[in-house]
Amino acid sequence: MTECTHLTIADGSRMPSVGLGLWKIDNSQTAEMVYRAIEAGYRHIDAACDYGNEQEAGEGIRRALQEGLCMREELWVTSKLWNTYHRRAHVRPALERSLHDLGLDYLDLYLVHFPIPLKYVPIEKRYPPGWFFDTNTVNPRMELDQVPVAETWGAMEEIHREGLVRHIGVSNFGCSMIRDLLSYAATRPAVLQVESHPYLTQEKLLRFCQGQQIAYTAFSPLGAGSYVPMGTAEMSDSVLEQPLIKQLAEKYGKSPAQITLRWGVARGTAVIPKTSRIARLSENLNLFDFSLSAEETLEIDHLNRHQRYNDPGVFCEQAFGCFFPIYE
Structure with a gap:
């Protein structure tokens, strides 16, 4: 089993620095991928209501626990509150559905997935609800709900106090929203x-979080790959094709993906690469038998293009009929 380093959370808890992201893993593959990941040494699983595969993820976790691959206390399982459940009355039922599907009594981390409150869609009507309010209309679209972050966060604090989640946090928030x-x-x-x-x-967001003792997890840590099938990126956008990344891969006898993930960990962030290939699981976790120099890390920093692939200010209008920028 490959050992994995950890990030220390403000309360002293330890979150594994490398996790398996479940976004866009097909339902038919999810249970096996989660089981194989735990078998390979992963102790960090990143799930979400919106991914639509939590029940299958739960099957993989349950099998791993039953076979004694690890104890529940050794796993760090994250899920996320979807946009349609931001009102206080809907937060706990949404969490309870995720817990039921994952087969768990508690989560290690529950995140507000996006700062985008949408009109409520009952769980019994459609689950996961997705982005559209009414899928039966001729032109379905997002429909916003005016819910303050304070209301949602208050409900998140309640489930934290009750012990249903060990930690709470946010996703897709910027400095101003976190400061508020x-x-x-x-x-x-x-x-x-x-x-x-x-x-x-x-860099500024990472520095701000580190100053506030907020642990930082990078999704899509390999960049464009997951977005090519969606038509929002081209293979030519792949950071894995960068000459610098390839040169470092050759120098250290590693893959371009391992160089890129090692850079992420070296910055003091957790990374949650997604893969649908069992052979990639060990590769993505095997990052700790080499180190990039400070100069090499800085060189990779300088590849920055401010290139965002997952931008609601773009995809919400294109796909869901509603212009909703959150980063500007």
């Missing part, structure tokens, strides 16, 4: 999860 949240939060966000890779380094 910190001004009234009784329980501070433990983790921020955002898109981050060598083409989107987000």
Whole structure:
């Protein structure tokens, strides 16, 4: 089993620095991928209501636990509150559905997935609800709900106090939104999860989080790959094709993906690469038998293009009929 380093959360808890992201893993593959990941040494699983595969992820976790591959206490399992459940009354039922599907009594981390409150879609009507309010109309679209972040966060604090989640945090928030949240939060966000890779380094956001003792998790840490099938990126956008990354891969006898992930970990962030290939699991975890120099890390930093692939200010209008920028 490959050992994995950890990030220390503000309360002293340890979150594994490398996790398996479940976004866009097909339902038919999810249970096996989660089981194989735990078998390979992963102890960090990143799930979400919106991914639509939590039940299958739960099957993989359950099999791994039953076979004694690890104890539940050794796993760090994250899920996320979807946009349609931001009102206080809907937060706990949404969490309970994720817990049921994952087969767990508690989560290690529960994140507000996006700062985008949408009109409520009952769980019994459609689950996961997705982005559209009414899929039966001729032109379905997003429909916003006016829910303050403070209301949502208050409900997140309640489920934290009840012990249903060990930590709470946010995803896709920027500095201004986090600063506002910190001004009234009784329980501070433990983790921020955002898109981050060598083409989107987000140095100011990372520095701010580190100063506030908010752990930082990078989703899409390899950049464009997951977005090519969606038509929002080209293979030519891949950071893995960068000459610098290839040169370092050759120097260290590693793959371009391992160089890119090692850079992410070296910055003090957690990374949650997604893969649908079992052979890639060990490769993505095997990052700790070499180190990049400070100069090499800085060289990769300089690849930054401020290139965001997961931008609601773009995809919400294109796909869901509603212009909703959140980063500007």
